[in-house]
Amino acid sequence: MALYRANIDWVLEDGEDFPNGRYGRGHSVMFEPGPRVRGTASAHVVGNKWAEEGAVDPEQMLVASISACHMLSFLHVARLAGFVVTRYRDEAEGLMEKNPEGRIAVTRVALRPTIDWAGRTPDPAELDHLHHEAHEACFIANSVKTEIVVEPCPTSA
Numbered sequence: 001m002a003l004y005r006a007n008i009d010w011v012l013e014d015g016e017d018f019p020n021g022r023y024g025r026g027h028s029v030m031f032e033p034g035p036r037v038r039g040t041a042s043a044h045v046v047g048n049k050w051a052e053e054g055a056v057d058p059e060q061m062l063v064a065s066i067s068a069c070h071m072l073s074f075l076h077v078a079r080l081a082g083f084v085v086t087r088y089r090d091e092a093e094g095l096m097e098k099n100p101e102g103r104i105a106v107t108r109v110a111l112r113p114t115i116d117w118a119g120r121t122p123d124p125a126e127l128d129h130l131h132h133e134a135h136e137a138c139f140i141a142n143s144v145k146t147e148i149v150v151e152p153c154p155t156s157a
Contacts, residue, residue, distance in 0.1 A: 005032040008039070026052030029061075044096070059096055059106055065140050066109045066148055067092035074113070074134035078122075081130060087116040094146075108147045115153075 010027035012018055025041035040055035051057070056064075067090045078085050090113045099105040122130060131150040135141055141148050 006030065007032065021050075023050065024052060025050050026055055029056075059094060062106055062144075062146075063092050063094035063109055066094075066138070066144070066146070067111055069138040069140035070111055070131075070134055070148070070150075071113070073137040074115075074130060077133040077137065078130050081122075081126070083120065083122055083130075084118040085115055086118050089114045106146050108149070111148065111150045112153050113150065 007030040008027055009030070010025075012023055016023035025046050027039045028036055029039040030036040038052060038055035039061075040052035040057050041050065042057040042059055043051035045051075045057075071088050071090060075085055075088065090111055092112065093110045094106045095108040095110075096104060096106050099107050135148065135150070
């Protein structure tokens, strides 16, 4: 069993109007142990005026978490299957919309990895199987209701 911590710190700035919703959504996110990053509400949700430019929003962090977990799981299962991955890049994309219950949610995350290999490259069926095994092993995928799909992408040798 493991325990993970993140500390969030937001402060109402002088001159902001909390009761009327006129306040910045920028905040600090500190991972234990690990880095401190700037977080914000999505500009799609609160508008550019209240979102902090250059900060990461929770929806982006969710998509990145799913992508990173899938990648780490994929590297592991590929290694166990005897393949050598030399680079893994993903252009993951999350869709936020109303779910069947009528609530706004990140309903779908598409992973679009491009993988470079040394030695033998898996055939399409083997690659699909590796992604399936990685998805089954991914802790984050096992933790969310979001549909997660791996879309076909080119591979390199």
